[in-house]
Amino acid sequence: MKVYREMAKHPVFSIEDVKKISGNTKTAYSQLRSMIKKDLVRKIRSNAYSVVNPASGQIMANRYQIACSINEDAYISHHSAFEYYGFANQVYYEVYVSSKSKFQAFVYDNLTYRFIASRMNEGVIEAKNIQNVRITDIERTVIDSIHDLNKVGGLEELLKCIDAVYYLDAQKLRFYLDIYDIQGLYQKAGYILSRFAADLKIPNDFLDYCKRKVGKSRRYLVSNNKMESFYDREWKLMVPKVLMSYGKQGGDELV
Numbered sequence: 078m079k080v081y082r083e084m085a086k087h088p089v090f091s092i093e094d095v096k097k098i099s100g101n102t103k104t105a106y107s108q109l110r111s112m113i114k115k116d117l118v119r120k121i122r123s124n125a126y127s128v129v130n131p132a133s134g135q136i137m138a139n140r141y142q143i144a145c146s147i148n149e150d151a152y153i154s155h156h157s158a159f160e161y162y163g164f165a166n167q168v169y170y171e172v173y174v175s176s177k178s179k180f181q182a183f184v185y186d187n188l189t190y191r192f193i194a195s196r197m198n199e200g201v202i203e204a205k206n207i208q209n210v211r212i213t214d215i216e217r218t219v220i221d222s223i224h225d226l227n228k229v230g231g232l233e234e235l236l237k238c239i240d241a242v243y244y245l246d247a248q249k250l251r252f253y254l255d256i257y258d259i260q261g262l263y264q265k266a267g268y269i270l271s272r273f274a275a276d277l278k279i280p281n282d283f284l285d286y287c288k289r290k291v292g293k294s295r296r297y298l299v300s301n302n303k304m305e306s307f308y309d310r311e312w313k314l315m316v317p318k319v320l321m322s323y324g325k326q327g328g329d330e331l332v
Contacts, residue, residue: 080108081117085128088138088209089146092124121185140188141210144174147190151176152201152211154193155228158218159238161204166237173228175213193228196221197256200249215242216249223266224257232299233319239273247283254287263290265298268312272320288312 080098084090096105109126112118118126119136121143127136138146141161145151154175159165170188174180175195182191200217204210213221219239222229229235250270254263267287270279288311297306297315304317 078108078112078117081112081128084112084118084126085137087128088142089121089125089127091126122183139207140172141204141207141212143185144172144190145209145211147174147180148176148178150178150195151180152195152213153204154213154218155222155225156230156234156238158213158215159222159229161210161212162215162218164215164238164241166234166241167230169230193225197253199256200253214249216246217253219245219270220250220253220257220262220266223269224259224262226299232317236269236272236320239269239277242273242277245270245277245279247279250279251283251286260290260292260294261296263287264294264296264312264314267291268298268309268314268316269320271312 080095083098084094087094092105092109095109096102099105099108109118113120116129118128120126121136121138125143125146127138127143129135130137141153144153144157151174153161153173155173156165156169157171157173160168172188172190173193174190175193177195179194180192182189184190200214201211202214204212219242222235222238226232226235229238250266254266264287267284270277271284273279274284291313293313295313295315298320299317304319306315306317307321308314309316
């Protein structure tokens with residue numbers, strides 16, 4: 078079938094794509110219904126479909142391609158980006174999708190696709206070796222996740238993700254921090270990344286830059302933290318003790 082072969086070129090397609098082949102709307106819907114009935118195509122969500130791979134019995138689109146098909150500016154971020162890069166410690170049944178255009182969360186094949194408001198245009202790249210996937214680069218993924226710990230599974234999961242990373246570009250980290258321009262984020266990012274500075278080749282001038290942005294504010298690294306903590310005088314942060322097992326040792330007051 079010509080329509081099936083043409084749609085197989087698209088990880089996710091719409092009725093408009095079918096119409097381009099069939100020539101009119103009525104024929105397009107008829108052909109689409111026929112392919113769905115024969116299980117050649119499956120519906121993902123409203124006006125989003127994917128061809129079934131006869132070899133595997135699964136649709137051609139993967140979770141990342143589905144996410145990026147939601148709208149024209151959708152991209153993978155936070156924990157889902159760590160998963161894509163292979164740095165995540167756990168695989169979640171949620172896919173975090175950043176976009177300027179809000180969409181309602183939906184479930185397909187036991188995965189929930191959740192909207193996160195896009196905070197910037199910078200740091201979104203085309204994924205390599207996979208069609209139609211846009212994703213935050215690793216530096217932006219780190220900064221976004223420090224800012225939104227609940228979108229990365231909490232502090233311990235974030236630390237395990239960062240521990241798996243082999244290099245971070247300090248210039249990019251600073252660039253994304255400056256776009257956020259949040260004092261507490263400089264403070265938290267500077268502290269967390271200082272624990273991994275040697276392994277990730279993060280220079281002292283980046284950490285010094287973060288320190289200069291801290292000011293006199295004292296904060297908790299994790300809001301509503303109930304774990305045993307210590308106070309880090311250098312960064313003016315109350316930090317869960319679990320962080321002491323990552324990177325350098327630090328802290329002087331257990332509470």
